[in-house]
Amino acid sequence: MLSHLSIRDIVLIERLDMDFSSGLSVLTGETGAGKSILLDSLSLALGGRGDASLVRHGANQGQVIAVFDLPAAHPVRAVLAENAIDDEGDVILRRVQSADGRTRVFINDQPSSVALMRQVGRQLVEIHGQHDERALVDAAMHRDLLDAFGGHGPDVERVRTAWRDLRQCEQELARHRARVEAAAREADFLRASVEELTKIDPRPDEEAVLAGERADMMRAEKIASDISDAQEVLSGHASPVSQLSSLLRRLQRKAEEAPGLLDGIIEPLDSALLSLDVAQSGVDEAMRATEFDPKRLEDTEERLFALRAVARKHNVQVDDLAELCARMVGDLDDLDAGEERLGALEERAKAAIGIYSAAAEELSQRRRETALTLSKAVMEELPALKLERAEFIVEIATEADDRGEDGIDHVEFWVRTNPGTRAGPMMKVASGGELSRFLLALKVVLADRGSAPTLVFDEIDTGVGGAVADAIGQRLARLSDRIQVLSVTHAPQVAARAGTHYLIAKSGDTDRVATGVSVMNTDARREEIARMLAGATVTDEARAAAHKLLQGNAVAS
8 A cells, every 4th residue: 555655846745745544545625725736746656747847846856755565465566576676665666857857767766767667556556537547447457357356367367378379389380381381482492402412511610621721732732842852952863961971981081190180170071961861851751741642632622612612602601501401401301291290280279279269268258247247236336326327337349269368358348327328438428427436336346356555536526415425435435444545535425434634735925835735633624524515614514514424424434
């Protein structure tokens, strides 16, 4: 329920803090005191449309904070969890409206969006009034209200499960049919391509391997002639090794005849011959490394160029050819075995339609039975609300082929305001005052089923008085036994039934006017209800009547 409302600098409200309790609370005051401003402020905190004109004159920004005390299992907590918003107690909605038109939204002190605030707000508060577009009179909600009244939750879930299964079967069938049809259109191309790809048999990473081998062989080909020349110089007929070796031997023999004289020649020659021997071994090794079969280079190039040509033809990378071949083989398999699988999928979809249709038809029958019960219950509330000649109808249009996750029914609340007139949608047929009373009767019957935990009624008693106003008060009090009810009212019969009575009044001089709200004690309530009965001049007779109203409701409660 709504436990606290804090308003700062919104229109005529400079600073206002209100605590709310369960049960029925009424807000009264003279015309123009600011009751509509209070509701506009609450609407702003629930995600309603922001506007710079809402900011109090002279202020830079206005702010509204609404605090809700909710049970742990309330659906709003799941919404907050889905949006990663901390939730460890009260749910706090805060809206900041700047004078330049900008608006900021906070849920549990975390920045959020107006859309999420509106989604949360709709599950926390319903505002009903004669001309209020925020009231839950949207025909799209009527089916959910009927299901909530009838306790159709398990039946609805069965239909939704069957709907999800049916959609999955239909989607799988559609995908397979599209593949078979596409494969059939390209059958000749597919078979030729598969034959070509199977023949060339591409392997993973083959392009990189072939390109590397080709580069190695081409580099070897370029340097092979130079290495051959080096081998000819070191090992061929012109090799200096034999001459140097002969010279070294002669000098070594002569070295004994002249000790130390030839050492400076023999040692370098010996080192040179050793180096030449090492170089010769290196040349031989290089020759062996560069040896390749020219046919192998030719075959490698032919394979590489063939793979690249096929890849260009199919507009893919060479490394993707193997995957392309597998996919085309699969397409051919689908084409060859497609009709058989298509038939199996069609049978699955047909069976899913049967399961869905059975569940949807059973739910539809339950809805029709519940519709009669709901219509009868609402009709029983109408005479006391001066709608004794009116008729409430739950109109159900069923289209077996118009399948959806919520079944095959379109539900809308219709009314006939007078015998002999044409029935039609409640929003179109009922006048403002009639609509408010129809909604009240409907809410009394639905009670806390399919309802937000807080209901706000904005002057639904306008244009009625006496017994009708008293009947409205009785029904608001009955509603408040199960959910929190706030009512802006001009009817003393309604005000007298409240558990908490707030007075909305203006204060200040001609230069600066502010709206304030106060909780009234018993004496103040009696005086306010007397004013509502008598008008501008409160008489003793009005005070006595107010006292009687309050006493009578105290006894009744």
